[in-house]
Amino acid sequence: xxxxxxxxxxxxxxxxxxxxxxxxxxxxxxxxxxxxxxxxxxxxxxxxxxxxxxxxxxxxxxxxxxxxxxxxxxxxxxxxxxxxxxxxxxxxxxxxxxxxxxxxxxxxxxxxxxxxxxxxxxxxxxxxxxxxxxxxxxxxxxxxxxxxxxxxxxxxxxxxxxxxxxxxxxxxxxxxxxxxxxxxxxxxxxxxxxxxxxxxxxxxxxxxxxxxxxxxxxxxxxxxxxxxxxxxxxxxxxxxxxxxxxxxxxxxxxxxxxxxxxxxxxxxxxxxxxxxxxxxxxxxxxxxxxxxxxxxxxxxxxxxxxxxxxxxxxxxxxxxxxxxxxxxxxxxxxxxxxxxxxxxxxxxxxxxxxx
Amino acid sequence: xxxxxxxxxxxxxxxxxxxxxxxxxxxxxxxxxxxxxxxxxxxxxxxxxxxxxxxxxxxxxxxxxxxxxxxxxxxxxxxxxxxxxxxxxxxxxxxxxxxxxxxxxxxxxxxxxxxxxxxxxxxxxxxxxxxxxxxxxxxxxxxxxxxxxxxxxxxxxxxxxxxxxxxxxxxxxxxxxxxxxxxxxxxxxxxxxxxxxxxxxxxxxxxxxxxxxxxxxxxxxxxxxxxxxxxxxxxxxxxxxxxxxxxxxxxxxxxxxxxxxxxxxxxxxxxxxxxxxxxxxxxxxxxxxxxxxxxxxxxxxxxxxxxxxxxxxxxxxxxxxxxxxxxxxxxxxxxxxxxxxxxxxxxxxxxxxxx
Numbered sequence: 001x002x003x004x005x006x007x008x009x010x011x012x013x014x015x016x017x018x019x020x021x022x023x024x025x026x027x028x029x030x031x032x033x034x035x036x037x038x039x040x041x042x043x044x045x046x047x048x049x050x051x052x053x054x055x056x057x058x059x060x061x062x063x064x065x066x067x068x069x070x071x072x073x074x075x076x077x078x079x080x081x082x083x084x085x086x087x088x089x090x091x092x093x094x095x096x097x098x099x100x101x102x103x104x105x106x107x108x109x110x111x112x113x114x115x116x117x118x119x120x121x122x123x124x125x126x127x128x129x130x131x132x133x134x135x136x137x138x139x140x141x142x143x144x145x146x147x148x149x150x151x152x153x154x155x156x157x158x159x160x161x162x163x164x165x166x167x168x169x170x171x172x173x174x175x176x177x178x179x180x181x182x183x184x185x186x187x188x189x190x191x192x193x194x195x196x197x198x199x200x201x202x203x204x205x206x207x208x209x210x211x212x213x214x215x216x217x218x219x220x221x222x223x224x225x226x227x228x229x230x231x232x233x234x235x236x237x238x239x240x241x242x243x244x245x246x247x248x249x250x251x252x253x254x255x256x257x258x259x260x261x262x263x264x265x266x267x268x269x270x271x272x273x274x275x276x277x278x279x280x281x282x283x284x285x286x287x288x289x290x291x292x293x294x295x296x297x298x299x300x301x302x303x304x305x306x307x308x309x310x311x312x313x314x315x316x317x318x319x320x321x322x323x324x325x326x327x328x329x330x331x332x333x334x335x336x337x338x339x340x341x342x343x344x345x346x347x348x349x350x351x352x353x354x355x
Numbered sequence: 356x357x358x359x360x361x362x363x364x365x366x367x368x369x370x371x372x373x374x375x376x377x378x379x380x381x382x383x384x385x386x387x388x389x390x391x392x393x394x395x396x397x398x399x400x401x402x403x404x405x406x407x408x409x410x411x412x413x414x415x416x417x418x419x420x421x422x423x424x425x426x427x428x429x430x431x432x433x434x435x436x437x438x439x440x441x442x443x444x445x446x447x448x449x450x451x452x453x454x455x456x457x458x459x460x461x462x463x464x465x466x467x468x469x470x471x472x473x474x475x476x477x478x479x480x481x482x483x484x485x486x487x488x489x490x491x492x493x494x495x496x497x498x499x500x501x502x503x504x505x506x507x508x509x510x511x512x513x514x515x516x517x518x519x520x521x522x523x524x525x526x527x528x529x530x531x532x533x534x535x536x537x538x539x540x541x542x543x544x545x546x547x548x549x550x551x552x553x554x555x556x557x558x559x560x561x562x563x564x565x566x567x568x569x570x571x572x573x574x575x576x577x578x579x580x581x582x583x584x585x586x587x588x589x590x591x592x593x594x595x596x597x598x599x600x601x602x603x604x605x606x607x608x609x610x611x612x613x614x615x616x617x618x619x620x621x622x623x624x625x626x627x628x629x630x631x632x633x634x635x636x637x638x639x640x641x642x643x644x645x646x647x648x649x650x651x652x653x654x655x656x657x658x659x660x661x662x663x664x665x666x667x668x669x670x671x672x673x674x675x676x677x678x679x680x681x682x683x684x685x686x687x688x689x690x691x692x693x694x695x696x697x698x699x700x701x702x703x704x705x706x707x708x709x710x
Contacts, residue, residue, distance in 0.1 A: 021516065026524040026551070027531060081484065085477045109534040122440045122530060125480055126523050129436065132484065133519030136491050140512050149504035156511065157495045161376065164488030168481050169381040175477060176382060179464040196381070 001345040008051055008068070009044040015069040021134045029104050033097050033127035034134065037076040040092050046071045048346065050205040053227050056339035059213025063146040067155055067208045070139035074159070075201060077131035078167060084121050084128075085175060098124035135159075147212065154217035155208050163204045170197025177267045182275055182287070185267045191236070198239045199232030206231035223334075230330040230343075237323035238350045243268040244316050247303060259295030262303060269319070273312035282306060324351040356700040363406055363423070364399040370424040376489045384459050388452050388482035389489065392431040395447050401426045403701065405560040408582050411694035414568025418501040422510055422563045425494035429514070430556060432486035433522060439476050439483075440530060453479035490514075502567065509572035510563050518559045525552025532622045537630060537642070540622045546591070553594045554587030561586035578689075585685040585698075592678035593705045598623040599671050602658060614650030617658060624674070628667035637661055679706040 016038050025031035047068035054064040082088075083096040090096060095103065102120030105111050111119060139159060143152040173193040177185045206227040207219060214223060246261045247270060261268050271290075275283055286306045289299055307313040328347055334340055371393050380386035402423035409419040437443075438451040445451060450458065457475030460466050466474060494514060498507040528548040532540045561582040562574060569578060601616045602625060616623050626645075630638055641661045644654060662668040683702055689695055 021520070024524070025520055026528060030524065030527045081480060084480070105534070110536075111534060115534075119530075119534070121476075123527060125436060125439070126527050129484075129487065130519055130523050132487055133491075133515040133523075136488075137512055137515035137519075140508055140515070143508050149508055152508060153495055153498050153504055157492055160488040160492035160495070164485055164492075165376070165380055168485050168488075169379070169385065172385045172478060172481050173381060175474075179460070179466060179470075179474065181465075 001342045001349070004342055005043060005045075005048050005346075008048045009041070011065055012044050012047045012069050012072055013041070015065060015138070016073065019069075019134075019138065021137055022130075025130060029101070030123060030127055030130075033080075033101060033124065034130050036097060036100070036127075037079055037091065038073050038131070040094065042092065044068075044072055045346070045350070046075055046201065046205045049202065049231060049343070050209040052339045052343050052346075053206045053209030053231075054213045055209075056334060056337060056343065057210060057213035057223065059209070060146065063142070064209055064212050066142040066145050066147075067139055067212065068205070070135050070142075070159070071201065071205050071208070073131055073138055074135035074163065077128040077135060078171070078201075080124055080128035080131065082171065084124050085171075096124075097127055101127075148215070151211065151215065151217055154219075155211065158207065158211075158219060159204060162207075163200050166196045166200035170194070170200065173197070178265055182265070182267050182271060182290075185272060187269055187272045187276070190267060190269055190272060194236050194239050195232060198235040202231040202235040203228040226330050226333065230327045233323050233327035233330070234347045234350065237320045237327060237347075240269060240316055240320035240323070241351050241353075243270050244313070244320060247300065247307060248313065259300055259303070262290055263292060263295060265290045270307055270312050270316045273315050274307050274310040277310040277312060278306065282309070286310075320351060324348070356697045356704070359697055360398060360400075360403050360701075363403045364396070366420055367399050367402045367424050367427055368396070370420060370493075371428065374424075374489075374493065376492055377485075380485060384456070385478060385482055385485075388435075388456060388479065389485050391452060391455070391482075392434055392446065393428055393486070395449065397447065399423075399427055400701070400705075401430055401556060401560045404557065404586060404698070405564040407694045407698050407701075408561045408564030408586075409568045410564075411689060411692060411698065412565060412568035412578065414564070415501065418497070419564055419567050421497040421500050421502075422494055422567065423560070425490045425497075425514070426556065426560050426563070428486055428493055429490035429518065432483040432490060433526070433556075435479055435483035435486065437526065439479050440526075451479075452482055456482075503570070506566065506570065506572055509574075510566065513562065513566075513574060514559060517562075518555050521551045521555035525549070525555065528552070533620055537620070537622050537626060537645075540627060542624055542627045542631070545622060545624055545627055549591050549594050550587060553590040557586040557590040558583040581685050581688065585682045588678050588682035588685070589702045589705065592675045592682060592702075595624060595671055595675040595678070596706050596708075598625055599668070599675060602655065602662060603668065603672075614655055614658070617645055618647060618650060620645045625662055625667050625671045628670050629662050629665040632665040632667060633661065637664070641665075675706060679703070 022031050022034045025034055050068040050071055051061045051064045055061050079091065080097045083091055084098050088096050089099040098120040101123045102116040105116040105119040136156065139156050140152060142155070143149050170193050174197055177193070207224050210224045210227045211217065211219070214221065216224065243261065246258065249258055274286055278286060286303065289303050292299065324347060328344055331340060331343055377386050377389045380389055405423040405426055406416045406419045410416050434446065435452045438446055439453050443451050444454040453475035456478045457471040460471040460474040491511065491514070494511050495507060497510070498504050525548050529552055532548065562579050565579045565582045566572065566574070569576065571579065598616060601613065604613055629641055633641060641658065644658050647654065679702060683699055686695060686698055
């Protein structure tokens with residue numbers, strides 16, 4: 001499956017890196033930023049999901065490639081804007097878009113430090129704006145690569161009506177929750193937010209692949225709905241696993257990121273469930289571990305004990321496993337073939353990875 | 356013509372205000388921001404341009420309404436992101452998007468002042484992101500309102516390939532120029548920037564209206580190219596007139612905005628031309644009038660004298676008039692009818708307004 005994943009990634013990289021859309025962007029360093037994240041590689045999981053859903057139902061992967069590349073570019077613009085919001089200076093081991101641009105401004109214009117930061121944020125915002133248009137345009141190009149104009153329009157509308165609305169609503173709620181404070185966010189609200197933020201684009205990928213195979217513009221068709229459910233459910237399982245690994249992961253593998261959710265005071269399901277279950281004294285001990293500057297192994301251990309004692313650790317681990325099983329059960333309703341196997345393996349790979 | 360403009364505005368307002376796209380956006384104040392600028396009205400010049408180009412060539416205005424509404428929504432997302440970049444707290448006499456959202460954060464979350472500012476900028480960025488998707492989606496809906504799928508795709512691609520790339524490149528250069536400093540920007544570069552930032556969306560509107568009338572997806576057709584040139588040329592004429600009015604406008608009408616380009620040190624054509632022509636002593640006198648805190652009538656008068664003496668005032672005024680004439684000459688190549696008259700009047704109205 002991992003070899004097949006590489007195969008898809010190569011096809012997608014070829015489309016993205018050879019596309020003429022970014023060519024005339026000015027100034028050149030803005031063009032560089034537009035190309036930066038999409039060119040950094042990554043596993044291209046979303047394209048694989050889209051292509052394999054298509055192929056599992058007998059569709060032609062060639063027709064799915066432009067929509068798959070569009071989903072990947074779309075994913076990247078959301079990362080650029082997310083990094084601005086989260087003030088993350090690193091993305092996949094390299095400087096984030098706004099951090100690179102701020103450095104550029106410091107070297108090339110006589111700006112003071114805060115001016116460089118603002119320049120970096122402003123230009124990264126514009127780069128993401130262009131990437132959003134690039135994603136939409138790449139999807140429209142599917143009409144030149146075997147998709148009917150009607151289906152191209154239907155997929156394009158679905159991308160806007162499903163992904164843009166839901167994903168950005170999810171992102172907004174993710175920013176709002178820490179501001180509300182942990183006491184004012186319920187675990188239901190948190191799961192709904194994950195459904196929007198993580199689920200929407202994955203749902204789109206599965207729906208698009210299925211719609212291409214069936215040559216259907218009806219997103220209420222059972223196959224499209226079911227595979228959409230498969231993908232968004234798997235996405236939430238993955239996200240919960242990620243939150244769990246953020247505290248219970250292997251220190252040598254997770255390194256500095258262990259405890260980063262605690263450092264940020266991010267209302268994860270783990271934290272909300274623990275706060276709901278712990279008695280007041282232990283609850284305030286746990287809350288006392290939030291927002292520290294450094295997380296030594298001792299602090300992590302104390303947090304782990306409280307999460308385990310409250311039952312939150314088990315709840316989140318099982319919830320993630322349960323959702324992964326649920327998503328795989330949906331997949332198993334479809335005819336058995338190699339693409340279905342790869343999708344099952346992909347789901348396991350995401351949910352059972354330990355780093 | 357102004358009555359007909361109102362007529363178009365009403366039709367566009369009906370589409371924008373009744374569209375279901377914003378309905379499911381969460382949280383509700385983000386939905387409110389998405390609806391805010393598009394609902395504030397304005398003259399809807401871009402929709403009128405699109406509809407009248409269509410009607411002038413015998414096309415059905417009804418088919419042009421969704422593309423026209425899309426252009427208006429598109430214009431509004433660029434304003435939301437521009438206001439963040441320019442740190443403008445007011446838009447059409449009301450708080451700008453990020454300023455409203457910062458106020459919301461101060462009232463509803465326990466955030467310190469800088470946190471509220473960041474919240475405002477982050478959420479306004481997300482609101483603009485959704486509006487960009489809303490604009491793309493509104494254009495795609497044209498296929499449900501009389502446009503062929505092929506033409507809908509062609510217009511959608513044109514919006515991304517022309518407007519998104521060029522307009523945002525223009526916006527980026529507009530941010531870069533003041534950082535380079537006045538000595539490092541040429542008047543050619545400035546005009547090229549205006550062509551991108553102001554011209555691209557207007558060109559798209561004229562092209563789209565024409566393409567709908569001709570039912571053509573070929574943007575190289577002479578009618579489409581010519582009317583695109585008409586619109587972008589008129590846009591630059593308008594922008595130069597605007598810069599001129601920023602110094603030579605009537606003080607009682609322009610009020611506080613008189614001198615604001617000087618206050619910001621914005622490299623306008625007026626300033627660049629004056630710097631090119633003035634002798635060193637007078638040049639440094641003019642540069643000494645840049646970036647002041649207040650612009651009294653005395654300071655404005657001194658700047659005016661230097662602009663007149665250098666010939667820059669005459670150059671910019673004539674350049675604006677010349678471009679307006681050029682754009683009207685293109686229009687006059689088309690058959691005479693009421694729509695052509697309104698487009699001519701619209702051009703005069705924009706370029707000869709004194710406030």
